[in-house]
Amino acid sequence: MIIALVVTLCLLSVGVVLLFAMMAELWSRLAPLAPLSGVVTAIRPLDEARIGASDIDWPIELSQVPLLADATLVVFSTSCATCREIAGQLSSRGSGGSRLLDSLFIVVSCPQEEIGEDFIQRYSLRDAPHIVDSRGEWTRTQLGVQTSPSALVFRNGRLEKAFTFGSAEALPLNQSGGEREAANDSHAMALASGRNGARAKEAG
């Protein structure tokens, strides 16, 4: 009887440790992306991306990326709730008759092409050059990225930086020269502080 009680208590204590370990893991994943108040503009660098790569096999829909001085490739997944929120934000930005965003390119990772096309249709993202990436194969093999949502910034076809983010406000898009410089500076600071483990925030 005593042995059974002792074993039960030991298992319970290990359960407490396990719960706290899982909570800490959950917190470490969510904290940079989802502050409970204010605009969510936190970004976190993606170490898995092939930073510096330029030997990328571009599909025809994204063939403009290596030709532009600045281009941002946003990777969405159809199974990610944050991706749906951000797609909605981008969609509302692009409404009003003009082309969605000049330097924005979109990759939708999905288990089946129909689901990806439905995502594009639902969030009115057809204005932006896009591909539907079945099972994320192209994104993984060409860019080394397996995280969504993520943004990859290219300069003259070279992957300059990659980060995951929680709001369309974090994207360096649709800005004049001066605004873009300022955004780049604040992104560099945010990415650096993100690498040091601090919560990276951007003023938006």
Place this chain on the structure above:
Amino acid sequence: MFVPITAAPDILAADTLIFASVGKFTSPSALGRALADVLALNNPVRAGWIRAVAAVEALAAATLLASSVLAVPIGYMLLAACGAIFVAFGVLGRLRATTAPCGCFGAQGREPLGLSNIAIGSAFLVVSLLGTFRFLTPATAGSAATDLPTILLMAAAGLVALTLLSNRALIRRLSVRLGDAPK
């Protein structure tokens, strides 16, 4: 139900190992990145390897707690091995001046590999040496067999206390958030 005071270091060491083992098993990626940083590897060490280390730590903790009923001081041997490895990686972390979070306790704590690992590893080595000496002393060998339930109870209580203490910052943050929620 009597447990000698000399069992306290063993219990503390076992609790630390269980805490580290569960943390690594739950969140292996941080340690994988930290090891890649100090060993100058191109890619993070795979989660499978980190979980294998966690399994060894759990085995060391279990055998350490059960050392009073075992014929061989295998718990102290494994503890010494873990201590030596902790010290080695702590020294390596200091030499490389790494800043990547250690991940020794999973996502709990963001200290890089360094002095804390050297301190914990050294403590493990001392505990294993003292334990092996006690184990080999004929007067005490095998005498604590009936104390195993008490040792396990103390270990369980110590483990919960260690977990709450290590996560006090997280508990405080969550308490504040919960208190703020109705506003």
